[in-house]
Amino acid sequence: MIEVKEETFETTLRKVLQSLKPSESKLISFTKRIESINPLHFFEAGYSLHMNRTFWMSTIDNFAVVGIGNAYSINQDKADMRELQEQWNTLLQEAITINPFSVPGTGVIAIGGMDFDPRKPKTPLWDHFSSSELRIPKFLLTVRQGDSYLTSNVYVNGNDRVASIYEELMEIERELLSPNEKEENIPTILRQQEIQPIKWKNTVKLATETMANGQAEKIVLARELRLDFEERVQLTDILQGLLETQPTSYIFAYEQEGDCFIGASPERLVKVENNQLLSTCLAGTAPRGQSEIEDEKIGYQLLHDKKNLEEHDFVVQMIKQSIEEFCDDLQIPDKPILYKLRNLQHLYTPVRGLLKEGYTIFDVVKKLHPTPALGGEPREEALSFIREYEHLDRGWYGAPFGWIDSNHNGEFAVAIRSGLIQGNKASLFAGCGVVKDSDPEAEFVETSIKFLPMLTVLGG
Incomplete structure (x- = not known):
């Protein structure tokens, strides 16, 4: 892994938490370059953590984004793009983003989708899905043209403690970046x-x-x-x-x-x-x-x-x-x-x-x-x-x-x-x-x- 001074993220967490009132909340996002990792290994590592996962890959562009967990989500009972955009813009305006890279697909990223027709009655088949949702993963791997980046996102409030948040993030990161190989299993x-x-x-x-x-x-x-x-x-x-x-x-x-x-x-x-x-x-x-x-x-x-x-x-x-x-x-x-x-x-x-x-x-x-x-x-x-x-x-x-x-x-x-x-x-x-x-x-x-x-x- 390419070394990045981890205290940068920890210091940012401390500054933000000290400035927040107990009733206030804010998204903090931190991106760093890491050694190359297989997106599928990263995705599979999220399974043992019992977190919802997201995956997107365009092999033609040599580009992938893989999300583990949910730091914040924007969802609705109707697929209203104007409302989604307004909520996304509000989130970005208030977020603290540390991303030294001008690489598309790094920084704060939301992944998601929506109903084909929100006016048609929903059946139990899709009970676990909102009519529209954009998810900001807690951990996001971006692979672009052979380079790999890891973004950590955390939504904090004034009552949170720096040490406990930071230690939890670092522990999960270590698990995600040290995945084990698994045998392929074709279903019957x-x-x-x-x-x-x-x-x-x-x-x-x-x-x-x-x-x-x-x-x-x-x-x-x-x-x-x-x-x-x-x-x-x-x-x-x-x-x-x-x-x-x-x-x-x-x-x-x-x-x-x-x-x-x-x-x-x-x-x-x-x-x-x-x-x-x-x-x-x-x-x-x-x-x-x-x-x-x-x-x-x-x-x-x-x-x-x-x-x-x-x-x-x-x-x-x-x-x-x-x-x-x-x-x-x-x-x-x-x-x-x-x-x-x-x-x-x-x-x-x-x-x-x-x-x-x-x-x-x-x-x-x-x-x-x-x-x-x-x-x-x-x-x-x-x-x-x-x-x-x-x-x-x-x-x-x-x-x-x-x-x-x-x-x-x-x-x-x-x-x-x-x-x-x-x-x-x-x-x-x-x-x-x-x-x-x-x-x-x-x-x-x-x-x-x-x-x-x-x-x-x-x-x-």
Whole structure:
């Protein structure tokens, strides 16, 4: 470990606590560079501490943030981005932040997500999750371009004692930075159940009839696959499997009271770094081929398929219209290209721009969600249909999930290719874009393919 004078943090704690009245509280955040550590080892070390864990990794960018515990959280019963931003800004204004690095992803970082549709009644499936939550972990590992940083966050009040807080933080830090290797354990599936497949296909048919009557152009419908396992699912093993099998995706996990929302999403919603904005359109899906020739043939067909091109263009136009008010120098290619994953390939179009002064990533997320790739077009008509007829509580599935830091950097993905792990059970989610000439059987097959990234690492 690279040595940093620990008394700096201890001295800061003492000064802050001495200045606080008993009724006052404040967040203190301290960042230092440490020796390289495997993010999965850090994540696994948090298990024995019985703390909620968070995980985010973009292997393409060689970037990861891993959180252990909860120093402070901002949560609501409704996913109100304006309210989240106001609470986040208030927290930062009052926080004491010691971060000598100007590295995106260091300093005070919040990780979290929200419901796809907070207006739809919640079911017991998502009881442990708020409609929206941003968590500032007690300990945060940041790995960027090979360098590792550790941030300790503590929320204190005037009644706290310096010695007890500092000793506890140092003891937990030692455990987190001295993890033990563990054997990989692939879970054994006892039962695999499609949830209401006939009703789902009938809903697809109803959606096509609705669109034939001119009430919408596209409606995205999702469904659930439920799994029972022989033993409790080990989250670190699932993350390891996703990193190995989905290397071009965002690998994420959010643990809450024993449940964990986890996945590997290929779809970025928005990234902001040093005011440079990047969003991506990822809509239109086909499987990978068994050979290079077959793969190229399927890709060519996808690039020229009318239904998929229309679905993709819905997303492109919506993103353009949504973010042009926030950006200067907007750049959008004329045609999509192929984005290839291990199991699937998608139509892909990047959107770039310069974020205007006065706007933040919160503004963009609020305007973009839900994209036509997860909701439909027109938005309100599609959401109204989903709210009334879809036989699924999506919870955080299909909604923005990501991170923000105290220097206005951040990134959110669309939380697809995901599932909710609950001990020795799991619910996997997948959806597809339905248009007026969609075939229910074909759409069912498409969602089955989209289950594969999660199903494969879970032993299916």
